[in-house]
Amino acid sequence: xAADFEFHRNKVAGAMSMPANHFHDTYEIYxxxxxxxxxxxxxxxxxxxxxxxxxxxxxxLHKTTEANRIAHERLLINFHERFLAPxxxxxxxxxxxxxxxxxxxxxxxxxxxxxxxxxLLGIEQEMNARKQGAALYIKALLTQLLVFCSRLTxxxxxxxxxxxxxxxxxxxxxxxxxxxxFDDPLSLQHISERFFIxxxxxxxxxxxxTGFTFIEYVNNVRVMEARRLLRETAIPVxxxxxxxxxxxxxxxxxxxxxxxxxxxxxxxKNERVQADG
Numbered sequence: 001x002a003a004d005f006e007f008h009r010n011k012v013a014g015a016m017s018m019p020a021n022h023f024h025d026t027y028e029i030y031x032x033x034x035x036x037x038x039x040x041x042x043x044x045x046x047x048x049x050x051x052x053x054x055x056x057x058x059x060x061l062h063k064t065t066e067a068n069r070i071a072h073e074r075l076l077i078n079f080h081e082r083f084l085a086p087x088x089x090x091x092x093x094x095x096x097x098x099x100x101x102x103x104x105x106x107x108x109x110x111x112x113x114x115x116x117x118x119x120l121l122g123i124e125q126e127m128n129a130r131k132q133g134a135a136l137y138i139k140a141l142l143t144q145l146l147v148f149c150s151r152l153t154x155x156x157x158x159x160x161x162x163x164x165x166x167x168x169x170x171x172x173x174x175x176x177x178x179x180x181x182f183d184d185p186l187s188l189q190h191i192s193e194r195f196f197i198x199x200x201x202x203x204x205x206x207x208x209x210t211g212f213t214f215i216e217y218v219n220n221v222r223v224m225e226a227r228r229l230l231r232e233t234a235i236p237v238x239x240x241x242x243x244x245x246x247x248x249x250x251x252x253x254x255x256x257x258x259x260x261x262x263x264x265x266x267x268x269k270n271e272r273v274q275a276d277g
Contacts, residue, residue, distance in 0.1 A: 004083040005138065007127045008151070011073045019266045022212075023161040023224050026078040027099055030054040030064075031120055034083035035072025037064045038163070039105070043175045044161045046105045051113045052161065053149065053153070054105050055098040061220055069258045075120050077142070084139060095143065105161045108154050119145040124233070168193070171209045173182075174202075182221045183245040188214055222246060222260045230268040237264045 006026075012035075030039070031053045039046045039054055041062045048054060048064075058064050081088045088095055098106070110117055123140045126134045162168075174195055178186060191214070192199045206214050224245040229235065235243075241252035241264075254265050 004080040005135075005142075006078045007123055008076045009073070009124060010076070013078070014077075022220055023059050023080070026080050027058060027059055028054075028056040029063075029145050030056065031075040031116065033073040033075060035069050035074075036067035037072060037074075038067050038209075038211070039064050041104045043172055043179060043204065044104075045168055045171075045209050046161045047163055048105060049107070051108050052105055053108060053109075053116060054115050055101065055149070056104065057099040059224055061217075065208075065211040070163040074234075075124070077120075077123070079142065083102060084143065089141060094150045095146045097153050098146060101153050103153075104161070106149060107161055112148075112152060112227065116145065119148070124127075138236060153234055167205055168209055170197070171206055174206070175210065178218060179221060182225060183243060185247065186218055186245070203239065219255050223256050226252070226256060226264065227260065227267060231271045237268075240264065 019231075030048075032048050032050050034050045037046045037048070037109045039062065041054070041056055042060045046054070047067060061209060084095060115189070118142050123138050123145075126137050126141070130144075177194070179259070188199050188203065191197075192202050197205075203214060206212070210217060212220070218270060222244045225246075226240050229240045231238075235242075238249050241249050244252070245254035246255070253263065256267075260267055262270070
């Protein structure tokens with residue numbers, strides 16, 4: 001179960017750092033028990049508060065940053081779709097809808113919050129107790145949580161928690177440009193000139209809103225595309241590097257290993273083994 005399902009509770013009193021890899025081949029559910037966070041997901045930033053539940057799809061770039069208070073507590077679930085097979089495909093609307101919603105975040109009403117917390121606490125207790133049938137029980141509780149949130153997603157009146165100020169809109173526009181032009185020779189100067197913003201102001205604003213430096217974000221987007229090409233095609237690694245936007249195979253190898261924690265060749269081999277298995 002460990003490879004297909006993980007559950008973590010974390011209390012953070014001071015500054016925290018996320019790993020270099022800000023996307024993964026699993027689905028993620030993030031529940032904020034207390035505190036506040038800004039959460040950048042894919043191309044937008046959300047102001048997440050206690051009682052909010054966040055849904056992040058496979059290979060969606062994301063990162064949390066400090067909001068008004070550093071101290072916070074959160075519950076985190078990561079799971080592979082095969083953990084819920086065959087229901088994942090048979091009941092795709094009920095189970096997958098929270099991850100397909102454009103909003104990513106549900107702000108739970110008080111009664112709904114109690115329901116969600118009870119399901120999350122049940123999962124945590126089963127993970128800790130490790131009793132007979134724990135995996136089956138966890139699957140049932142996770143299924144209930146996803147169906148419950150799927151119904152909330154389709155309900156009317158859910159408040160948007162997206163940050164939509166003029167600065168956020170400017171950075172969202174730039175992020176959309178990077179996401180669509182990652183294979184171009186992007187540079188800080190190029191972006192600054194195209195979007196009429198000084199390099200210094202852009203660097204500071206980009207990091208404040210997304211949590212990434214400009215270079216860190218571009219590298220993550222390019223490695224994400226490289227991983228897709230390595231999984232889905234048989235083109236040579238040198239060609240993968242070129243199509244993903246890297247200017248040299250050496251640079252590609254260094255950045256890929258830093259983010260993916262393995263070489264491009266090892267990643268492709270491991271993906272093939274999993275597909276065959």
